[in-house]
Amino acid sequence: MRVAAGQPAVPVIACQRLSKTFRDFWMRPRVRAVEDLTFEIAPREVFGLLGPNGSGKSTTIKMILGLLHPSKGRLLVFGKSPSDVAIKSRIGYLPEESYLYPFLNARETLEYYAKLFEIPAKTRRQRIDELLEMVGLSTAQHRPVREYSKGMQRRIGLAQALINDPDFLILDEPTTGLDPIGTRQVKDLIVELGRRGKTILLSSHLLADVEDVVDRMIILYGGKKRDEGTTDQLLTKTSVTTIETDALDEDTITEIDRVIRERSGGAQSIRSVAHPRQKLEEKFLDIVEQAKRERLDTSGAVGDGKTAAFLAAETGRPVKESPDEVLSRLMTQDEPAEHGAVGSNEAQPAEAAAGGVSVPLDANEPQSSQTAADAAAKDEILAGLLRDDATAPAPAAPSRGEPADSPAAAHEAAQEASASSGAPSSSDVDRGMIDSLLGAGDEQQDRTKEHGT
């Protein structure tokens, strides 16, 4: 997360000792849904609200939106009361279920919500087209919403939440009812929107969804906050190291185990060796991709989930660049004037990264000739480069990138965390040795260099 220079860091949500008690007809307390809850969401942060059913997530969101009034405590949205109508023009909201007018079709639904924001007709049409394309409902846009499947309704619900290009997006169980493709697209969208500078509040009890995309989260149970922190802070197990390589034979594994035992004086060893299974989600997506290539018909949502163009950040707002964008910029040696936050706070790692990238690549070689593998590798490198915690001024600013998508990157994050603490871990030392044992190529060596190991 970044804060634009010169802008006061007014939290998007400031919640202090917030409580909500539901009462019965006789005003007797019936349910204490939220109790003494305190947290803040900083601008451009992807924030997770986790908890089992009935833990107070939706109640908290409804109070943020002004649908419920707090019983106690203080709640500010963009520094104002939730009942202030003006702040709502900056908010997009996807409820836990899609509550849509059944008699309208998808286009009319978006048209209606766009008019509520007083969006001019031309912009309205353009955004609606883009959003329908994004959620894959262009071909079904004239069917009444009541005929939609639950997943299609979620998609149109998501589109209406984005119609005003909101600064703050509240997603309550956004992947409920979606198929794996939709789930993946929503997660990609959240990452993409986060990258483009949106503040996102994601509420879910599907932990995998949250883990993949959020910067920071709180975990609720029984209406109370149980834990809070960045994803890494909450999830990284520093006591265990996982190495992923191409398939190894028994001898190699034995050799590795021997080295580990030697270096730890017999205290450490390989605990388990397994061939990772492909995730069912990946398998499913492969099948769908194959079907699409074969042009099979479907009456459901069809689309590539490409983010609507209008959702781009406003001019002047600090934008997180994708690894490819940064790479291109570095290769053409453009001055990072507009993106001074990148590498400016911590010049050393940025310079190291720049050197690490520039050495193996031939600057005269056209970028289009790079292989997909090369691009993936560069993404990994640049994911490290773009880590938010390298530039963030406040502890509330978590790291972002795609740590969970890339085990290597996760490993690097763990290493970096250790490095920044000033205590060299055994894994720092092991890395070079493992690489040499595995006969790793230049890429791995470069990566090792990049992390200063």
Place this chain on the structure above:
Amino acid sequence: MTRPAWVQRADRLQRTRGFKLAASGLIVLIMLVLSIGAVVRASTPAAERLREQQASISDTQLEATELDARDSIANTDAADRMLADLLRHAESPAGFVMSVGVVGGIALTIVWLGAGLSYLAIAGISAVIIGPLAAFDATRGGATLLGGISSLALAFTVLLRLMQTLLAGRGPVSAIAANVLAEAIRLKLSLVFIVLLIFGLAALPGLLDPETPLRYRVQSFLQYGTGGTFWLIAVLVVAFSVSTVATEQRDKIIWQTVTKPVAAWQYILGKWVGVSALAALLLAVNAAGVFLFVEYLRQQPAQGEREAYVALNETGVSEDRLILESQILTARRAIDAAEPDPSLEQIDAIISSRVENIQQTQPDYQLDPATRDEWRKELYSDYRLLYFAIPPGGMQRYVFEDVGFGPDADIPVTLTYRIDAAANRPDLQFLLSFRINNAMPIVRDTGLGHAHSMPITPALVIPPLRGSPVPMTVLSDEPAFERIRDEIRVGRITGHTTLTAGQLVDESGNIVIYVYNGETGFRINERTGQISGLAVNPNSDAIRFPASSLTISFPVGSYHGNFLRAVFVLWMKLAFLAMLGVAAATFLSYSVASLVAFGVFLIAQSAPFIKDALEIYATVDRDNQVNLLKVIIAAIAHGVSWIFLTYGSLQPVEKLVSGENVSLASLARGLSVIAVWVGLLYAFAVLVFRKRELAVYSGQ
């Protein structure tokens, strides 16, 4: 499914500005030709002469004087002038021009909505289907029904699109209002009502008996066409206004609206505008249908006519036509007989006398102020009852104050009355006599308990006959009227005069009428055989005029203006109902809010009845003990009747059917009262909505 290329080309063509301008020019040209044609036709000398003939102007008189038509009208007597005026108004091109305007306006709307060719094609297809059906007697009724349905449905879709275009602007209020309209036409609840309305109105002409007098057919159609549809639309408005807010909250759809930049006042206003627009839309379609069909009916022959406006005997005006044009398709002002105004001294004198009587048996008795007030009220009520009651053979003088016209007026004045007597036995007829001038009273057969009317001007006043000391008045609805006019024409009766409205007005601007409970005649002096005075042959029982049942009325405007004002009043009432439903649904569930809204609607409609009922509602039991429950009921009823009296008194359909003027003053009064109520309900709804928590606990 893609449309054929020629359809796409036609669609593109009808949306072009050039096509719209050309089509509009053509429509305006046709409208102008038709309107100018009607005006020219109505103002030609031949037409003038025809009307003069219809108005019974003597042919011989015309030939003798060789005056032009205009002068001849001026020289005829007041009755002829009045009838000529009456027919001029009736036959004036205003109705036709307005009808052309309504149809032309719809056509222009269609063209500018970019659907000119589409609707032309629909109209062509309808004509192809309906045309053959209309050719045969057996299927003509069906053709009429189909034609009515398709015309009304076409008008509905056009006005709907127009309304949607008007509400197409960005912003929460118009967006919510447009959404309400979309909801109305796509959900079963309202769609059923809309279909019912269109079908009902289209079927109504088929239910009119062509054998009944034209005036009754027109009255029936006006009654059911406007009154019936108002009730149907009112039920729809209440049900739909409640539904659109309550179900949105129940189904949580509202969450996604109020979490947008939509203030409570915008949400409520948008809902109200949407429902009111729906009411206006339905009312406009039905009003256009009723208006056009009444104009059509008006051009049909009335009873006693060879063709429209031409009596069977070629002269005069048929009674059916006369009543239709002078009492129904007009806008008459009605004035009730003035209430008696006994002086306080008179009443207090009676009270003092009563106290003295009591003190004779109870010397210490002192009258307390509360009892004095109660006695005053009671005495005034008794006085009023006595004033409007006439014993058998008795007579009472009634004054109709500030009629607003002078001695030169020759407008038709009608007296409407109803008497209660002898338990209103349906088999009894009383003879009542009315003296309106210095001539013999007019004697009328009168049924008990139901309304009667008689046209008191213009009337013929013929010289005293057969030794009678006073002249005789012959009203225009009496069978003798035409015979006497014939006698006058041929010169067998001379010296007659015409009684005009202006002659009835005294120096104070009032009209005075004397009513006798019985049949009047001459008292003959048995000794001399001369007439010695007026005698009354009494009825068997006393008669009483209930409140507002003795009224005179006279035209003050046209039927067309009256119709528009009546429709506007109906819309105002519907707009009030829309806000009532929306306000109730902001804090109540659908079923409860519906009950509340319907309850208030019915109470508001019956407020005048409640007020009347309260006058005879006793709060004491037979043993003279105050019944607390009855006191509470009376207090609530008083409050309700006070609150809704103005609303309930707005009865534009009744006025329209009876040809009474819906005055601008009553319109303004009704509008201001309804505006205040709508404003109060709106403020209440906004307040409730802002305080309400729209979400509920959704956890376990």
